[in-house]
Amino acid sequence: EKAGYDHFMLKEIHEQTTSIQNAFAGRISEIEGSVKFENLKLTRKDIQNISRIQIIACGTSWNAGLMSKYLFEQLAGIHTDVDIASEFRYGYPVLCGDTLTVAITQSGETADTLAAVRGAKSYGCRTLAITNVVGSTITREVNETIYTRSGPEIGVAATKTFTGQLIALYLLALHSGRMRGNIGHEDMKNILISLKKIPGQVQRILNNRDKVHRCASMFSDTDSYFFIGRYLNYPVALEAALKLKEISYIYAEGYAAGELKHGPLALIKEGTPVVAIATGGHTYSKMLNNIKEIKARGATVIAIADEDDQEIQKYADIIIPVPKTHELLSPVLSTIILQLLAYYTALERGCSIDKPRNLAKSVTVE
Numbered sequence: 001e002k003a004g005y006d007h008f009m010l011k012e013i014h015e016q017t018t019s020i021q022n023a024f025a026g027r028i029s030e031i032e033g034s035v036k037f038e039n040l041k042l043t044r045k046d047i048q049n050i051s052r053i054q055i056i057a058c059g060t061s062w063n064a065g066l067m068s069k070y071l072f073e074q075l076a077g078i079h080t081d082v083d084i085a086s087e088f089r090y091g092y093p094v095l096c097g098d099t100l101t102v103a104i105t106q107s108g109e110t111a112d113t114l115a116a117v118r119g120a121k122s123y124g125c126r127t128l129a130i131t132n133v134v135g136s137t138i139t140r141e142v143n144e145t146i147y148t149r150s151g152p153e154i155g156v157a158a159t160k161t162f163t164g165q166l167i168a169l170y171l172l173a174l175h176s177g178r179m180r181g182n183i184g185h186e187d188m189k190n191i192l193i194s195l196k197k198i199p200g201q202v203q204r205i206l207n208n209r210d211k212v213h214r215c216a217s218m219f220s221d222t223d224s225y226f227f228i229g230r231y232l233n234y235p236v237a238l239e240a241a242l243k244l245k246e247i248s249y250i251y252a253e254g255y256a257a258g259e260l261k262h263g264p265l266a267l268i269k270e271g272t273p274v275v276a277i278a279t280g281g282h283t284y285s286k287m288l289n290n291i292k293e294i295k296a297r298g299a300t301v302i303a304i305a306d307e308d309d310q311e312i313q314k315y316a317d318i319i320i321p322v323p324k325t326h327e328l329l330s331p332v333l334s335t336i337i338l339q340l341l342a343y344y345t346a347l348e349r350g351c352s353i354d355k356p357r358n359l360a361k362s363v364t365v366e
């Protein structure tokens with residue numbers, strides 16, 4: 001049941017204080033600077049021998065996969081490719097025995113993802129699934145499974161299962177980095193300490209949800225929305241756009257901010273809302289330049305920025321602050337703000353939030 005919430009989606013957004021906690025509970029030790037998964041068969045040697053990771057997924061799970069490419073490459077030094085399952089299954093991928101194929105699917109039943117995994121197995125790859133559903137079909141296809149432990153998700157729009165996937169992928173990338181000697185003990189410890197604070201910070205975001213609601217109300221009549229970000233905030237932008245179009249039916253696009261001037265900038269007109277995910281990190285100053293470019297074309301800029309940011313007010317029209325965390329983890333927090341933005345926009349527009357038109361929770365046919 002909805003436990004007093006108007007929609008399952010809102011309930012599930014709120015449940016992230018505990019679902020995120022569950023995703024890492026018992027799996028991390030910040031004192032030892034280590035991660036361990038129950039039943040993981042991959043040994044240190046196996047992880048050292050991985051030459052490449054191949055991610056396969058659809059929709060929101062693909063967005064989590066794109067985020068993990070940055071994580072596996074930065075934290076573990078493993079080259080990672082991310083493919084859409086429906087494309088991968090009809091392509092001619094170059095895979096070999098030391099490729100680890102990671103299938104990401106919350107339901108564990110997505111037809112294209114299952115077919116793509118079967119394809120990867122035919123090349124002799126080792127396979128690992130990240131899923132939320134215990135005993136789902138994917139778990140019977142792969143060598144091993146990491147569960148996201150998000151609890152049942154009823155809303156068609158994936159929310160808590162997406163952040164659950166992100167946490168599982170952070171942990172896998174950190175563990176791989178540790179096993180390969182790519183991350184030092186101190187760095188690992190700092191990230192894990194920050195991770196433990198995330199559930200409390202999610203609560204703070206939820207407590208301030210009225211600000212997001214007000215922002216959503218201001219633009220609920222717009223005919224298009226843009227979301228831009230760089231590096232880890234690029235998949236955040238893609239996921240925000242997917243969520244908004246899925247439940248509010250507003251045309252929305254997510255872009256890598258540096259790509260705007262290669263075409264999409266032509267779509268920006270007076271008053272177009274552009275959400276710039278501009279949390280701190282090595283691409284921050286580049287984001288400020290991008291914000292200037294779009295402001296010059298008349299866009300209204302809504303910036304998602306660190307709460308201690310003193311600079312951003314010179315650039316953006318509206319600022320939604322994010323609690324300060326480790327640079328690598330801020331996508332989890334920004335995502336929750338953007339889930340709320342999609343939710344309140346759809347609410348203002350009177351949409352069928354939990355069951356959007358034309359969509360099903362689990363896509364078990366091709």
Ligand code: M6R
Pocket residue numbers: 058059060061104105106107108109110113156157158159242243246361362363
């Ligand atoms: O169950 P899966 O993670 O394999 O599902 C993949 C997509 O169908 C799913 O993420 C879809 O994009 C969501 N409805 C998005 O909110």
